[in-house]
Amino acid sequence: MTTAQAGIQPVPQPTKASTEAVILDVGHGNCAVLRDGNRCVIVDAKSDKLLYQELVTSGVRRIEHLVLSHADSDHIAGALRLLPNDDFEVGTVWLNSDSQKDSRQWHELLALLTALHQAGRLKARLAICDLDGWDLSLENVLIDVIHPTLTDIGHGTGKRGRVRPEITTNGMSVVLRVLLEGLPALLLPGDLDSAGLDQILSRDKEVSAHVLVYPHHGGHSGGGTEESFAKVLCDAVSPDVVLFSMGRGVFRNPLPEVVEEITRSFPDTRVACTQLSENCHVGPVPDGERDYLLNRPAAGHTGNRSCVGTVRVAVADNQLVVEPAPLGHKRWIRQHVNTAMCESSAILPVPRPRYP
Known part of the structure; x- marks a missing residue:
């Protein structure tokens, strides 16, 4: 299938080579495009058309790696249409086995990977762990595989055994740390x-890292209190921006206790959601001036559901910058959102310089 056959209308924008990370607003799910000129690495693929649009309009034809963090449908569904698309050349698809996942989409994905691998269209790697180190990297986009371990993928998901703890689908999620131009x-x-x-x-x-895409869309962490998990995670990552990739009207994410802990314990950290949480505003999303939104594909454009929308991380003057910038976004929140969880003070956080 080609992009034209899929009925996709690209959004005109510059296609010059650049180094950037784009976290697409895909609603409830995840998808990040790590771009180095006309090559890229994709991490998770919830949406198909949004991802197609982003790749085509940014001039990407070569996908060096597609990493699927785990087997949940909100991370793999878009891969079923991306991979057979003749408009793109795919190098390697990386994923881990999951003995507990028995969804139709997971079965279809494994069958598709088998067929494409046998046809010489791509390579499929059914194992990715911290020992792979920097193997996913491009020239100006360095990617370190942080988790899981070889022991984890060796035992796979399942109940506690004699030599290992219980490993869940979420616990097996691939964790990546990304450096842009160092x-x-x-x-x-x-x-x-x-x-x-x-x-x-x-x-x-x-x-x-400068930006933390918060796990599980701001939902439950699977053990202990949500406040403790948020504090420990943000202590370790020390992010300037915490981003919740979530869909309005799905699971009422992010959890209020998660956002409250971050804004209380890390007041200099900017908190943002791709779509406007129902915990912040009940009822129709207000219009207001939305010129801060990026001219990039975003699920929230439909139905006026955006909050910060699709997010871009890039390097300018040897510093990391995040778009949309906070000023216009915060102004819209303060004027139109009833009880914004991210608003802990009237002072906008000033990003700290980041160095390797």
Whole structure:
């Protein structure tokens, strides 16, 4: 299937080569495009058309790696239409086995990968762990595999055994740390749970990043209190921006206690959601001036559901910048949102310089 056959109308915008990380607003799910010129690495693929639009309009034809953090449908569904698309050349698809996942989409994805691999269209790697190190990297986009471990993928998901703890689908999520032009830009933790976080911290892995895409869309962490998980995670990552990739009207994410803990314990950290949470505003989303939204594909454009929308992280003057910038976004929130959870004070946080 080609992009034209899929009925996709690209949004005109410059296609010059650049280094950037784009966290697409895909509603309830995850998708990040890590771009180095006309090559890229994609991490998770919830949406198909939004991802197609982003790739086509940014001039990407070569997908070096597609990493699927775990087997949940809100992370893999878009891959079923992306991979057979003749408009793109795909290098390697990375994913881990999951003995507990029995969804139709997971079965279809495994069958599709088998067929495409046998046809010589791509390589399929049914194992990705911290021993893979920087193998996903491009020239100006360095990607470190933080989690899971070889032991984790060796035992796979399932109940506690004689030599290992219980490993859930979320606990097996692939966690990636991304550097743009040497600067620690992004931590992509999939749906990492509290057990997985404890394991990462016990191995003293470097996880600091300018932007943290919060695990599990701001939902439950799978152990302990949500406040404790949020504090430990943000202490480790020390993010300037915490982003919740979530869909309005799905699970009422992010949880209020998660946002409250971050804004209380880390007042200099900017908190943003791709779509406007129902915990912040009940009823129709107000219009207001929305010129802060990026001219990039975003699920929230339909039905006026956007909050910060699709987010771009790039390097300018040897510093990391995040778009949309906070000023216009915060102005809209303060004028039109009833009880914005992210508003802990009237002072906008000033991003700290980031160095390798």
